[in-house]
Amino acid sequence: MTQDPTRAELPAAMQEIADDFADLLAPQRLELLLEFSEGLPELPERYAGRLGEMEQVHECQSPIFLAVEVDEEPVDPGSRAVHLYFSAPAEAPTTRGFAGILHEGLDGLTVDEVLAVPEDAPYRFSLGEAVSPLRLRGMVGMLSRIKRQVRLKTQA
Structure with missing residues (x-):
C-alpha cells in the first residue's frame, strides 16, 4: 500500500492495524473491530471502581473513560513510555473496538x-463504510x- 508523502506517518503498530483493516471488506472490518473490542485489556486494580479518577470521552456515544500514565524513568535517554487504560461497557463493542485499536497501537510508545x-x-x-461518522468522531x-x-503529564 503506497503512502501519501504529504501525510504524517502513523507509528508502526498503528500502520499495521490500518493495513489489516484496509485489506478487508466492510463486513470483515466490523468483525476485526469486534476482535479489538474483545481484546481490550481490563482495567488495572488501581482504577477499578474509580472512574472519577479517569477522564470521560464525551464525544463517544457510549460511556468510555480513559487514563494515561507516563513512566517516570525514560525507556531511552529522553523518552518516557506512555500507558493507556480504558473503561468501556461490554455492550458498546464499537467504542471498545476503537479503544482496543488505540491501546494496541499506542500503549508503550514514547511521549514523542x-x-x-x-x-x-x-x-x-478504513472504517468509514462500516461505522457512522459520528462513531468515528468518538x-x-x-x-x-x-x-x-x-x-x-509531561508539560510537552
Missing part, C-alpha cells in the same frame, strides 16, 4: 511518538484526549 500521531489517524482504519475524541493528557 504519541504526540506525533496525526490527528486524522482514526480515519485511516475515536478522534479519544486520541485528542490521550494526547492532551500526555502533554499535561
